[in-house]
Amino acid sequence: MSTLLSRISPQTLRIVALLTVLLLVVLFFSTQIDGYLSGRMFNRITSSVAIMALVATGQTLVILTRNIDLSVGSIVGFAAFAAGLLVSRHPDLNPLLLVAYSALVGTALGAVNGFLVAYARVPSIIVTLATMAIFRSALVEYSGAQSITSQELPQWLVDFPNLQLFSIGSFDFRAGFAMALAVVVLVHIALNRLRPARRFYAVGSNPEAAEMAGVNVAGTVFAAFLLCGALAGLAGFMFLARFGNITVVAGLGFELKSVAAAVLGGVNIFGGSGTVIGAFIGAILVDLIEASLVRWHLVSEFWREAVLGALILLSVAMDAVVMRRLVRLRIGREAARKKTDKESSGEGPKLRAETAP
Amino acid sequence: MRKVVISLFAFLASTSFAVAADTGCDAFKWPVAREQALFPAAPAAQSGAALAVGQAVDFSLEAVDTVSFEVPPERAPAAGTFGATANVTVPPQGELQLSLSDEAWIDVVQDGKSTMIKIMTGIHQPTSGVLEIGGRPALVNGPQAARAAGLAAMYQEPMVFPDLDVAENIFISSTREGWLQNRGKLRRKARELIERIGMHVDVDRVASGLTLAEQQAVEIARSLSQDVRVLIMDEPTASLSAHEAAQLRAVAANLARQGVAVVYISHRLEEVFEIAHRVTVIRDGRHISTRPIAEVTSQSMIAEMVGRDVSNYFEKAPSHATSEVVLSVRDFGREGVFEDISFDLRRGEIMCMAGLIGARRTDVGLAIFGIAPATSGTMTYKGAPISVTKAAQAIDLGIAYVSEDRRKLGLAMSMSIRSNISLATLAQYLSPAGMLDRKRERETAEAYRKRLNIRTPDVELAVGLLSGGNQQKVMLAKWLNLRPDLLIFDEPTRGIDVGAKAEVHDLIREFVAKGGAALVISSDLPEVLALGDRILVMREGRQMAIVDNAGATQHGIIALATGQSGMRMAG
Numbered sequence: 001m002s003t004l005l006s007r008i009s010p011q012t013l014r015i016v017a018l019l020t021v022l023l024l025v026v027l028f029f030s031t032q033i034d035g036y037l038s039g040r041m042f043n044r045i046t047s048s049v050a051i052m053a054l055v056a057t058g059q060t061l062v063i064l065t066r067n068i069d070l071s072v073g074s075i076v077g078f079a080a081f082a083a084g085l086l087v088s089r090h091p092d093l094n095p096l097l098l099v100a101y102s103a104l105v106g107t108a109l110g111a112v113n114g115f116l117v118a119y120a121r122v123p124s125i126i127v128t129l130a131t132m133a134i135f136r137s138a139l140v141e142y143s144g145a146q147s148i149t150s151q152e153l154p155q156w157l158v159d160f161p162n163l164q165l166f167s168i169g170s171f172d173f174r175a176g177f178a179m180a181l182a183v184v185v186l187v188h189i190a191l192n193r194l195r196p197a198r199r200f201y202a203v204g205s206n207p208e209a210a211e212m213a214g215v216n217v218a219g220t221v222f223a224a225f226l227l228c229g230a231l232a233g234l235a236g237f238m239f240l241a242r243f244g245n246i247t248v249v250a251g252l253g254f255e256l257k258s259v260a261a262a263v264l265g266g267v268n269i270f271g272g273s274g275t276v277i278g279a280f281i282g283a284i285l286v287d288l289i290e291a292s293l294v295r296w297h298l299v300s301e302f303w304r305e306a307v308l309g310a311l312i313l314l315s316v317a318m319d320a321v322v323m324r325r326l327v328r329l330r331i332g333r334e335a336a337r338k339k340t341d342k343e344s345s346g347e348g349p350k351l352r353a354e355t356a357p
Numbered sequence: 358m359r360k361v362v363i364s365l366f367a368f369l370a371s372t373s374f375a376v377a378a379d380t381g382c383d384a385f386k387w388p389v390a391r392e393q394a395l396f397p398a399a400p401a402a403q404s405g406a407a408l409a410v411g412q413a414v415d416f417s418l419e420a421v422d423t424v425s426f427e428v429p430p431e432r433a434p435a436a437g438t439f440g441a442t443a444n445v446t447v448p449p450q451g452e453l454q455l456s457l458s459d460e461a462w463i464d465v466v467q468d469g470k471s472t473m474i475k476i477m478t479g480i481h482q483p484t485s486g487v488l489e490i491g492g493r494p495a496l497v498n499g500p501q502a503a504r505a506a507g508l509a510a511m512y513q514e515p516m517v518f519p520d521l522d523v524a525e526n527i528f529i530s531s532t533r534e535g536w537l538q539n540r541g542k543l544r545r546k547a548r549e550l551i552e553r554i555g556m557h558v559d560v561d562r563v564a565s566g567l568t569l570a571e572q573q574a575v576e577i578a579r580s581l582s583q584d585v586r587v588l589i590m591d592e593p594t595a596s597l598s599a600h601e602a603a604q605l606r607a608v609a610a611n612l613a614r615q616g617v618a619v620v621y622i623s624h625r626l627e628e629v630f631e632i633a634h635r636v637t638v639i640r641d642g643r644h645i646s647t648r649p650i651a652e653v654t655s656q657s658m659i660a661e662m663v664g665r666d667v668s669n670y671f672e673k674a675p676s677h678a679t680s681e682v683v684l685s686v687r688d689f690g691r692e693g694v695f696e697d698i699s700f701d702l703r704r705g706e707i708m709c710m711a712g713l714i715g716a717r718r719t720d721v722g723l724a725i726f727g728i729a730p731a732t733s734g735t736m737t738y739k740g741a742p743i744s745v746t747k748a749a750q751a752i753d754l755g756i757a758y759v760s761e762d763r764r765k766l767g768l769a770m771s772m773s774i775r776s777n778i779s780l781a782t783l784a785q786y787l788s789p790a791g792m793l794d795r796k797r798e799r800e801t802a803e804a805y806r807k808r809l810n811i812r813t814p815d816v817e818l819a820v821g822l823l824s825g826g827n828q829q830k831v832m833l834a835k836w837l838n839l840r841p842d843l844l845i846f847d848e849p850t851r852g853i854d855v856g857a858k859a860e861v862h863d864l865i866r867e868f869v870a871k872g873g874a875a876l877v878i879s880s881d882l883p884e885v886l887a888l889g890d891r892i893l894v895m896r897e898g899r900q901m902a903i904v905d906n907a908g909a910t911q912h913g914i915i916a917l918a919t920g921q922s923g924m925r926m927a928g
Contacts, residue, residue: 193537193538194536194537194538195528195531195536195537195538196536198521198525198529198538199529201518201520201521201525202518202521202529204520205518205519205520205521206516206517206518206519208516209516209517209518210518210529211480211500212478212480212500212510212512212516213500213504213516213529213530213579214499214500214501214503214504214530215529215530216501268520272518272519272520273520
């Protein structure tokens, strides 16, 4: 077992652990809630994950570079409203153009964050705390405190998230979820296989070294915020399609949920390590628990948030313990290997005998 | 700690000109602006070099007189100069193999080396002079441009990415591979590079677990992956064991044979004589001399580095030891770490602890100071038995410990010099109202600045901005301010230049002459012989002998420390 543990990469191990936790949570609630393992529950969770997964993916990119984006919730709301406004005025708009428009709005807002963090060098927590409020107020101003309702939207848009691709029994796989999953997988592959993407990890892992190694640190951070904005914009489109009704509070609280999803998914809050797949599973966990707690009568609604918070603490603590053990295990093996190496090579004395001038 | 400093300044800098700093060609303007902001009323002249506002080039601001690089024209080397540093003239590609085929440059740099490296690697722009590459002035306006020009540096603390594996670390800034990365190819090429420098590192390992020597190998491989033509090594062996250091020097020599010009910065003279072809001495940010190694003796080099005659520098000064025992340790031990340590330390005496790395000398020091208390044995301090289990107890008793790790355990790098010096003695600075008396703190700091010759324009500056030697002095000031009876110095001169080393030695001698007792842990044998009235040699957690300075030789100590000697002497 210990040999196996030190062989698999920590990232893979983390994902296996996350899936195990996911399974345990599902099993637990299935004993507590009648009719839990139903298609209805599955559909409800997948359609909310479709939105949160995109936001969490963007958040992961930013956290990897040792930053944080607290404005994603406001970006989702803004993009959703902007897209809704556009499509209600031009109902014949090409669907792809609408998606692109939504992502573009998000990108523009992400560019504001990215510029202030990467080039003006203001810490990201300050910048995005400010833009979270500013974007939200801009939305109120822009919308004139009006809402968009599903009656104003074309039918294809309202139908899109529930568009059934295929189903196994009562478990439907819908277009919205499929699209989110596709984006997650694409970003995951890009992060692992595209060489420039490695810079996100490098910058978060050791910004100073990245600078010295000739990595464009500011450019990398800027790109992370840009992509995060684009993904939040995309999530805005999904939000619009799913709910149809867009008010000025659209996307409220997404920033903390996305951070929670990323951290649960094993993304290091200090940057440098983590996977998008992990954050995706984290997003599923967050949504799953939230949706399940609503139907679990043992916990009053006042305690729901607390249960979620406790779960985040527990998972991070577990993670720290497990990873520390793993590292110790590896160091032990390494030391044992070194020892045999040294004995065969005949290590010389380590004293600095200097020739006294 | 360094990160803290830099981000701090990045933040300060952000107010007025940070945008320009990252847009490339205008970058050279910003250090000037920042320096004006930082030193609005800096004194016009410091010892050695003049501090002229508008000359600053150093991001991390070593000592203030080193940020100035004003050089009188007659002192500047003939071609291709910037500031007062070495001439960086790299022949065109074709000639490279011939003219640099077996050339290694060794720069013995005292102050200002960080600035020099940063100019050469494009992090800063020279404020005067030019950097020439291939006989033509080159605009190296960023790390990427430096890499493209074939300039690379290996810093004192290796720049690795702890979360990435070795292969990814090596190719992180590579621009020649395509967009898609082929893991197999990457690994194979990484393995080739590591083999080329003659090291063994598993390329699949994550960098966070690598030893210092392995991290350096990764850095060298990284620069080789980009056809480095000039590799600057900044004190690469400062924290390596003798075996690893020899290995690294072999790597450097091998690189020079392969046609890479190596600028090897070191304070250790024996290294210089081992591998250098030429020696450049830079002192206080000024170019002093560049000579072929054959024309240099260690005497002449030290004299140039220190700036005065130091013929008696490594000679033992007369002892101040009295007969009054300050600390008496008997059968001292900590389970599984060290055992049976017994010695008496007298007022006015300097006792050195010598031994190999891993001889557990630091653990004995920490046990006396109460950080990791002993589990057996007794301590008698000024005639009374004591048991110390916390550092605060030791401090109350007048025992101080100067750590070997300035960055981690010694100083709060982002705090000012003033607040670092008063940190261990804050109670002395309370006003009747219970508030800190900054004025008195400042007076103390100013007094130590003069007494220890700490080179800074202002004691309100963050300690992290000083050079290593000056940081060491601040740390000493902090503990001297406690007015201790017993001071434990752990590697007090590691990684600092010869001039500062001599000053620290004088300071220790002055401390005992005034009635203190000093326990000096040092791996530097000439230092041990120059300082110690008596020398306690340890090996693998055991006391091998206590030797009188009069009868001690380097060979004798090495024999004891490595266990090759049968003799056991009683102190």
